[in-house]
Amino acid sequence: MYNKKMYNLGASRSVIRELFEYGNMLKSQIGEDKVFDFTLGNPSVPTPSDVNECIKRLVDTDLSIHAYTSAPGNLSTRKAIADYLSTTHGVEVDPTLMYMTTGAAAALTITLNAIVESPQDEILAIAPFFPEYRVFSEGAGAKFGYVEMDEEGYQIDFDKLEAMLTPNTRAVIINSPNNPSGIVYSEDTLIKLSSILTRYSEQYSHPIILIADEPYREVIFGDVVVPYPMKYYKDTVVCYSYSKSLCLPGERIGYIAVSPSLTEAQSLYLCICGAGRSLGYVCASSLFQKVIESTVGLHSDNSVYQQNRDILIRELSSLGLKCANPDGAFYLLVKVPDGDSIEFAGKAKQLGLLIVPADSFGAKGYVRIATCVSTDMVRRSIPYFHQLMEMYR
């Protein structure tokens, strides 16, 4: 009766959501302390108090705080972010090529709609990848494909990437630090990626855009450096969200930054403005634009994620489980013993351990464990992981 594609998208409950809701039901049945919910990527650390103080101050003092901003966002906000990025990463970021968005999801859908022209166009992700990339790419009218996982280092398998590139490839999406592996792409990876994309862009006579989805950029452990893709590849568009770095996932505030060196950058920027209009994104929240402008450079304390990672990696390794050792984000990607992640997650569920099969992330035979939980819960969950592995003896 109505749009079938949208119906299927709306009717197919996400595995993550389903498990999360099962967990809530289970908690009410057997008690909160018996359920170990590792499903959702909802930051567990509090929003920095400076952010909340800033909200209150702006509401008290700025008479136009709730007024429309220009469609791409306040220029002053974009300038503050561009200055921060330029200083931090040593690369020119142009505020007039930035567009404030309602989170990273909007940044991605706007960018994809700006790029995709024909139903033959292809968007590639690198496994493991956030499953909504498929939804966003197909929603923009393109075909979606992905490069299979590099199971050794969780970087990029370049042979497989080259095999996937075709004259229809319009963009490659990367996500570092990665959801679900937590891996950070090395400088070497970005240099090689740039070299390949440059070569194929020349061969195909059109730029293959690198879309860098970076909501976890600031969620890193120790002195890890996350190389800035714009420095390595000229045709880069950065899609960012403050959901994780400031623990504001519900406020939907982020941006698109088109590299000034991108081929016909101004033209792509106008396409982005047009796509924003067409999708119904006019201005991102005026209050949160101003909050970002006032707190630029501020990040939440990530030490709890690191602590959880350390405990879980130590324990899971001692149980013989292999997992990527993340330098950032708040997930662990764990290879299950016999390759059947659905069964593994099913057995875990019986023990109250809620973890997500990662097949839809392009990681068949893996599960994702979200570490943005309390360390107390992590500690209490360990005996149940032992019980789970007993089932595989």
Added chain:
Amino acid sequence: MYNKKMYNLGASRSVIRELFEYGNMLKSQIGEDKVFDFTLGNPSVPTPSDVNECIKRLVDTDLSIHAYTSAPGNLSTRKAIADYLSTTHGVEVDPTLMYMTTGAAAALTITLNAIVESPQDEILAIAPFFPEYRVFSEGAGAKFGYVEMDEEGYQIDFDKLEAMLTPNTRAVIINSPNNPSGIVYSEDTLIKLSSILTRYSEQYSHPIILIADEPYREVIFGDVVVPYPMKYYKDTVVCYSYSKSLCLPGERIGYIAVSPSLTEAQSLYLCICGAGRSLGYVCASSLFQKVIESTVGLHSDNSVYQQNRDILIRELSSLGLKCANPDGAFYLLVKVPDGDSIEFAGKAKQLGLLIVPADSFGAKGYVRIATCVSTDMVRRSIPYFHQLMEMYR
């Protein structure tokens, strides 16, 4: 190089924005007091202080205020709104058929993407209409058309509507109180509209959805009643925004409400959930969802818009100008003397009067005057309207 349609949308500056920016330039040249900017629909009255107090209280007391909500929004928020609507309008509104959105623009794009299936599908608006309806309809992959204006009462010319309906018509968009006429559709209009849409829905064997875009519902003067479309037509979807009723245009918070009596309502609702996902709308701002929940039923004071309307109508009428007499919203739609609105607005501009040609609103030969300005500016502008009309003697 990139998407041509999006490029054209992004490159075509809106007439309104262009005039607004010209006005800012002019103010810096000849002085603020010599420029009378009637271009933008940015509410001039302040956000109710209860809203700002509520924001501060929530930020201080609700630890999960910035967390993800479920994709369609907090059920408690939807329940509070549904209760308010049911009580106010005497019609059942179902919270599980509501979807919280990032403003009315998102409500419209999500709804249109949920409905439109084929490129043959047609969406109809009733002139005069908000020009972005065309952008949103075409963005959802449909053809856009409109029913020409009823120049007598600014209601609906039903003969023209019937002539425009075809088997491809999927939805009709109405907007009451109307931007740009300020007119409220009467109960009689809604009854006739319902009867025609019911008849053609039966004839074409599919429901023609009535999309009621209602951001101005609470911006009304005196004891005017705005009939609630769901009461009159079963296949109704209401798209709402708090931009105007709470003076929060920059915060992008609104909702979609699918009538429980709509044909396969649950199916359309799932399409809406899917379209929300596909377009990158996951949850509307969590803070503003809670603000709405806490302040439901609160509206700004509209008396200044009414005062401005009264002064302008009196003065413009005395100058022989014909305009719709609005019962709501904050615009006047004025017929220009010789039918050339571009020339009229151009002449006005020379006098510092910034008003918008309404041709793109489907009102050829009319201009739109936004009355959401200070009454002082309105009073000071009157002599210039006199000068303008001198040019037409």
